[in-house]
Amino acid sequence: MTKMLTSAQRLAWLRLIRTDNIGPVTFRQLLSRFGSAEAAIEALPELSRKAGRPMQPITQSRAEDEIAGLVRYGAKLVAQGEPDYPAHLLHISGAPPLVTLAGGERLDWTRTVGIVGARNASTAGVKMTRLLAGDLGERGYSVVSGLARGIDTAAHRASLGTGTIAVLAGGLDRIYPDENIPLAHDILDNGGALITEMPLGWEPRSRDFPRRNRLVSGLSLGIVVVEAAKRSGSLITARLALEQNRDVFAVPGSPLDPRAEGGNLLIQQGAKLVTNAQDIVEVIGSADPARSALFDPEWLPDGDTASDAEPAADDRGRVLDALSSTPVGVDDLIAQTAIAPNVMQVLLLELDIAGLIERSSGQLVALRHG
Amino acid sequence: MTKMLTSAQRLAWLRLIRTDNIGPVTFRQLLSRFGSAEAAIEALPELSRKAGRPMQPITQSRAEDEIAGLVRYGAKLVAQGEPDYPAHLLHISGAPPLVTLAGGERLDWTRTVGIVGARNASTAGVKMTRLLAGDLGERGYSVVSGLARGIDTAAHRASLGTGTIAVLAGGLDRIYPDENIPLAHDILDNGGALITEMPLGWEPRSRDFPRRNRLVSGLSLGIVVVEAAKRSGSLITARLALEQNRDVFAVPGSPLDPRAEGGNLLIQQGAKLVTNAQDIVEVIGSADPARSALFDPEWLPDGDTASDAEPAADDRGRVLDALSSTPVGVDDLIAQTAIAPNVMQVLLLELDIAGLIERSSGQLVALRHG
Numbered sequence: 197m198t199k200m201l202t203s204a205q206r207l208a209w210l211r212l213i214r215t216d217n218i219g220p221v222t223f224r225q226l227l228s229r230f231g232s233a234e235a236a237i238e239a240l241p242e243l244s245r246k247a248g249r250p251m252q253p254i255t256q257s258r259a260e261d262e263i264a265g266l267v268r269y270g271a272k273l274v275a276q277g278e279p280d281y282p283a284h285l286l287h288i289s290g291a292p293p294l295v296t297l298a299g300g301e302r303l304d305w306t307r308t309v310g311i312v313g314a315r316n317a318s319t320a321g322v323k324m325t326r327l328l329a330g331d332l333g334e335r336g337y338s339v340v341s342g343l344a345r346g347i348d349t350a351a352h353r354a355s356l357g358t359g360t361i362a363v364l365a366g367g368l369d370r371i372y373p374d375e376n377i378p379l380a381h382d383i384l385d386n387g388g389a390l391i392t393e394m395p396l397g398w399e400p401r402s403r404d405f406p407r408r409n410r411l412v413s414g415l416s417l418g419i420v421v422v423e424a425a426k427r428s429g430s431l432i433t434a435r436l437a438l439e440q441n442r443d444v445f446a447v448p449g450s451p452l453d454p455r456a457e458g459g460n461l462l463i464q465q466g467a468k469l470v471t472n473a474q475d476i477v478e479v480i481g482s483a484d485p486a487r488s489a490l491f492d493p494e495w496l497p498d499g500d501t502a503s504d505a506e507p508a509a510d511d512r513g514r515v516l517d518a519l520s521s522t523p524v525g526v527d528d529l530i531a532q533t534a535i536a537p538n539v540m541q542v543l544l545l546e547l548d549i550a551g552l553i554e555r556s557s558g559q560l561v562a563l564r565h566g
Numbered sequence: 567m568t569k570m571l572t573s574a575q576r577l578a579w580l581r582l583i584r585t586d587n588i589g590p591v592t593f594r595q596l597l598s599r600f601g602s603a604e605a606a607i608e609a610l611p612e613l614s615r616k617a618g619r620p621m622q623p624i625t626q627s628r629a630e631d632e633i634a635g636l637v638r639y640g641a642k643l644v645a646q647g648e649p650d651y652p653a654h655l656l657h658i659s660g661a662p663p664l665v666t667l668a669g670g671e672r673l674d675w676t677r678t679v680g681i682v683g684a685r686n687a688s689t690a691g692v693k694m695t696r697l698l699a700g701d702l703g704e705r706g707y708s709v710v711s712g713l714a715r716g717i718d719t720a721a722h723r724a725s726l727g728t729g730t731i732a733v734l735a736g737g738l739d740r741i742y743p744d745e746n747i748p749l750a751h752d753i754l755d756n757g758g759a760l761i762t763e764m765p766l767g768w769e770p771r772s773r774d775f776p777r778r779n780r781l782v783s784g785l786s787l788g789i790v791v792v793e794a795a796k797r798s799g800s801l802i803t804a805r806l807a808l809e810q811n812r813d814v815f816a817v818p819g820s821p822l823d824p825r826a827e828g829g830n831l832l833i834q835q836g837a838k839l840v841t842n843a844q845d846i847v848e849v850i851g852s853a854d855p856a857r858s859a860l861f862d863p864e865w866l867p868d869g870d871t872a873s874d875a876e877p878a879a880d881d882r883g884r885v886l887d888a889l890s891s892t893p894v895g896v897d898d899l900i901a902q903t904a905i906a907p908n909v910m911q912v913l914l915l916e917l918d919i920a921g922l923i924e925r926s927s928g929q930l931v932a933l934r935h936g
Contacts (some may be wrong), residue, residue, distance in 0.1 A: 453820075
């Protein structure tokens with residue numbers, strides 16, 4: 197499983213994943229179909245042209261520029277399947293093919309606990325976070341969080357000396373919020389890590405934060421929600437963590453305190469009530485993300501490529517007619533259109549690359565909005 | 567099942583249960599053995615003499631004085647099996663044969679929720695209690711509590727208009743604490759009830775409070791713990807409630823607040839986290855104390871008496887030798903001493919009446935301390 201990419205392979209992986217409309221799921225399908233990222237990049241213009249929206253992968257020089265930029269930051273690209281790829285991340289659905297990693301060489305990436313919570317944290321919430329993160333660190337756990345204001349900041353600060361991992365929603369050179377740029381430097385100076393799946397120079401947008409949150413939970417054996425409103429990013433992280441088969445913990449609070457609503461709700465729904473690090477360690481000691489049935493990490497292609505089925509002239513139109521903005525299963529689509537499964541896979545890949553459809557992990561597909 | 571005692575029977579029941587060393591368990595065994603309270607009272611002097619500690623039941627005039635006193639307070643004695651005996655109380659182990667009841671004629675004794683918590687409650691705890699008790703009352707539930715300072719007081723006050731039941735640890739004329747005498751009057755004036763198993767004139771001692779707590783939970787479909795320290799009477803009530811097969815709810819709080827320790831601990835142990843009355847009503851709507859397997863309410867004797875087994879001369883000594891302050895099962899005692907079961911029952915009853923042994927509900931027996 198663990199092998200290093202060649203420089204050429206890494207460059208091709210980077211070009212492919214940085215190309216518009218290609219996310220982790222599509223990336224994986226392209227590698228399955230064409231056998232390598234290089235072959236997929238060559239096939240891309242023709243593939244998208246067939247779907248009626250010709251497109252090009254990003255240029256080799258742009259990808260080379262990103263790699264050179266990362267070197268200047270002392271960071272590197274790590275590919276899924278390489279030894280430095282965070283182990284727990286292999287076991288989540290839609291794991292990024294490449295992550296940008298700065299620091300963290302001596303961190304324990306297996307004994308990891310995520311701590312998330314409100315940006316407008318209370319004094320008590322910050323104190324609670326410090327106690328938990330500090331104690332978890334002393335017990336040998338690395339603390340994972342999102343470098344946001346409030347709870348995240350307190351979690352990183354309290355575990356600076358014992359090991360902390362900050363997951364960014366934007367590029368490595370686009371730390372958000374600005375006020376936490378010094379904290380990011382402190383993390384690196386103390387042997388901690390910054391990690392992101394986004395390109396250098398990428399300004400995080402609001403929809404990048406939930407995407408980032410799936411990595412916070414994905415990197416962790418379990419996550420702790422310290423203060424969270426009823427509708428908040430922390431509750432999204434908790435839901436993602438459950439989908440990833442991770443333990444979810446929540447710090448309780450008075451029902452009169454709005455910042456405790458999310459945590460109390462999580463506990464009512466089955467999250468474990470946490471009052472100290474011991475409560476977490478007792479449960480998480482036996483956690484094993486590899487038990488997750490959601491993802492098969494053995495997906496890297498071995499050179500075999502799928503048969504080159506050729507769709508008929510009107511097949512694309514039939515598939516687009518059959519789709520709406522409501523996701524449906526690929527099997528249902530096959531049943532409805534009577535298009536052969538191998539042909540359907542080719543069609544969906546073309547439409548996907550062309551930006552006409554959206555595929556979620558699992559086997560759901562929908563028309564893309566707008 | 568529901569029949570009224572005659573005046574003579576009620577007097578005999580009262581004399582028997584008010585006699586030293588006779589609690590609910592022994593009371594029941596005496597009635598089983600002798601067929602009626604009257605017969606048990608007659609047998610008592612001889613029974614205790616055999617165990618070496620002659621004793622007398624309380625006099626008829628003392629019992630008559632108590633009944634007359636209760637009439638002056640507008641209260642009455644209700645016997646297990648009578649229509650006014652609180653239904654849920656039938657289903658607890660060691661249910662009192664007689665309770666003193668003042669007020670509560672129009673209360674709903676079946677839709678009942680107990681609310682207990684710290685005497686030194688915080689402002690937030692009191693506010694939370696008011697919200698819960700007020701909302702439960704509006705939803706048609708009677709609120710049961712112990713008339714103590716803090717949470718109990720807030721629970722009674724918030725449910726004065728909708729129906730509240732105060733369970734006393736002492737006699738009806740010995741309201742504790744003094745500062746809650748006006749509250750006790752307010753409860754009666756508003757159609758609520760005061761209830762106790764203790765005699766008129768009884769000053770509550772510290773050990774009477776846990777005993778009272780079993781009635782708070784026994785009268786309720788479920789109990790809510792609002793603020794409680796880790797070692798507190800409220801946690802005892804919660805444990806008793808679980809033994810009585812009642813639902814246990816707890817209000818969460820910050821782990822930094824010592825008054826939240828008990829509630830958070832209960833939630834970790836399986837109590838339901840409560841943020842509002844709706845959380846309670848959803849669960850308790852389907853509660854049925856009659857499902858409790860702990861107690862068979864059909865125990866009232868039908869006139870048959872147990873065979874009059876006569877112990878051998880040295881049997882009493884052998885039983886006392888075999889016992890220690892550690893409770894053991896009656897079956898184990900029978901196996902060890904090789905005394906026939908019917909003889910053993912007679913011996914234990916005598917030793918019990920004589921104050922030499924202590925019997926807990928269930929079938930455990932131990933030497934009495936001191």
